[in-house]
Amino acid sequence: MKLNLLLLIPCFCAVVSCAPKQPAGESPAVALLTTAHCRQTIADFSKAVQAKDTALLAQSVSPDFSLAIASWPTSAFYLQHILNQLSIDSIAPAADSVTAMRGSSFKQQTNAVVYINGKPPVNTNIVFDGRNGKILYVDYFDRVSGFDRNKPAQLKAVIPIEQAAGDNSIIVALKLNNYEKTLRFLFDTGADGIAISSELAEKAGIKARFSQNASAVGGNAQVNISQGNTVRLDSLQLRNQNIAIFEKVRDNIDGIIGLNIAKSYIVRVDFDEKKMYLYDFGAYTYPAEGETETITVPKGLIIIPGTLNLTGEKAVDGRFVFDTGADYYFMGYAPFVRSNRLLLGGFKPEGQSATVSMGISTPVFEGKAASFGFGAIQQTDMPVSLQGSSPGNSDWKPQADASIGIQLISRYNFTINLLEKEIHFSPRLQ
Numbered sequence: 001m002k003l004n005l006l007l008l009i010p011c012f013c014a015v016v017s018c019a020p021k022q023p024a025g026e027s028p029a030v031a032l033l034t035t036a037h038c039r040q041t042i043a044d045f046s047k048a049v050q051a052k053d054t055a056l057l058a059q060s061v062s063p064d065f066s067l068a069i070a071s072w073p074t075s076a077f078y079l080q081h082i083l084n085q086l087s088i089d090s091i092a093p094a095a096d097s098v099t100a101m102r103g104s105s106f107k108q109q110t111n112a113v114v115y116i117n118g119k120p121p122v123n124t125n126i127v128f129d130g131r132n133g134k135i136l137y138v139d140y141f142d143r144v145s146g147f148d149r150n151k152p153a154q155l156k157a158v159i160p161i162e163q164a165a166g167d168n169s170i171i172v173a174l175k176l177n178n179y180e181k182t183l184r185f186l187f188d189t190g191a192d193g194i195a196i197s198s199e200l201a202e203k204a205g206i207k208a209r210f211s212q213n214a215s216a217v218g219g220n221a222q223v224n225i226s227q228g229n230t231v232r233l234d235s236l237q238l239r240n241q242n243i244a245i246f247e248k249v250r251d252n253i254d255g256i257i258g259l260n261i262a263k264s265y266i267v268r269v270d271f272d273e274k275k276m277y278l279y280d281f282g283a284y285t286y287p288a289e290g291e292t293e294t295i296t297v298p299k300g301l302i303i304i305p306g307t308l309n310l311t312g313e314k315a316v317d318g319r320f321v322f323d324t325g326a327d328y329y330f331m332g333y334a335p336f337v338r339s340n341r342l343l344l345g346g347f348k349p350e351g352q353s354a355t356v357s358m359g360i361s362t363p364v365f366e367g368k369a370a371s372f373g374f375g376a377i378q379q380t381d382m383p384v385s386l387q388g389s390s391p392g393n394s395d396w397k398p399q400a401d402a403s404i405g406i407q408l409i410s411r412y413n414f415t416i417n418l419l420e421k422e423i424h425f426s427p428r429l430q
């Protein structure tokens with residue numbers, strides 16, 4: 001039985017733009033879990049599965065529990081849907097060993113058997129989070145939802161990319177619905193959806209169906225949403241896409257496309273070759289050189305844990321958005337800046353400006369950080385921007401503390417793999 005879970009929840013567009021081998025703070029190695037611990041955790045998980053109770057499941061799964069590309073709590077919704085469709089009698093351990101997974105400092109796996117009423121038993125891998133001893137994913141449920149982690153990933157398309165004049169933003173050519181004109185869209189991983197201007201919407205015959213609240217850098221705003229659209233990338237099609245319609249988007253482009261591409265394919269961006277490689281999800285081998293960093297993807301944004309040290313005296317940990325649509329190195333959001341008193345601890349601004357997103361203006365102070373890093377990626381004397389407080393952001397509660405922009409990201413070629421919740425950074429030729 002194969003369920004198309006990607007169609008169960010609409011991809012609502014909440015645009016956030018303009019704006020590791022081990023996570024920050026983790027020790028280099030995590031001790032292997034005991035067999036007894038894994039057996040007990042699987043037994044607890046099995047009881048919750050039999051009860052079809054996702055609240056009970058939460059006790060045995062990691063906060064980063066995934067089902068295919070979905071993270072918790074969305075993965076809980078998907079798993080509940082699967083459990084409602086299947087009659088699972090139990091899940092039992094099938095191995096007396098736990099092994100560390102290659103390429104990860106904390107993922108550990110063991111084998112189990114899924115017993116389904118009236119059907120042959122099914123073998124599965126169960127992967128644990130060695131940091132907390134709980135379950136990260138069960139590949140049987142991934143297979144039910146149409147994702148096979150063990151199948152070799154196949155190259156599906158090679159898309160030329162353009163880098164915008166004046167910055168390193170990634171531009172891709174695409175078409176919308178039956179509109180014949182080829183359009184230039186910004187590939188913006190700081191957005192969880194697609195956005196176009198009202199002018200383009202009128203030309204392409206794209207109609208808004210409803211409005212909803214969206215998060216912008218500095219606050220929140222209402223946006224109009226169109227449903228059921230098709231995006232055409234080369235020979236590939238992304239169907240049933242929502243599109244946000246704004247009065248205008250960034251100058252010199254037709255629109256913005258966010259994680260829609262990465263939710264459908266493994267995405268490798270090679271700045272040196274000026275190409276985007278798209279692979280179907282499965283077992284993928286990263287380039288030999290480089291570093292693989294662990295990410296989380298809560299509510300449609302890629303989050304990387306990292307550490308900022310502005311003056312060389314105090315390091316501050318945070319959760320940072322991986323944002324290819326942001327034309328800067330690093331932007332600290334106002335709540336993060338306020339709570340850590342970053343503008344009051346010896347930071348010396350070299351300039352001041354403002355960001356404007358969806359009509360919300362926020363003051364920004366620019367300068368240099370003594371060091372910044374996430375995982376094995378480390379920078380010194382790096383340009384940073386810190387948001388100041390304003391009436392528009394006093395009640396703003398962003399999902400992350402800051403964002404990493406294209407000026408830093410473009411120092412590396414990168415691969416986004418949402419199935420494994422990883423980004424691989426490769427050194428550039430130039």
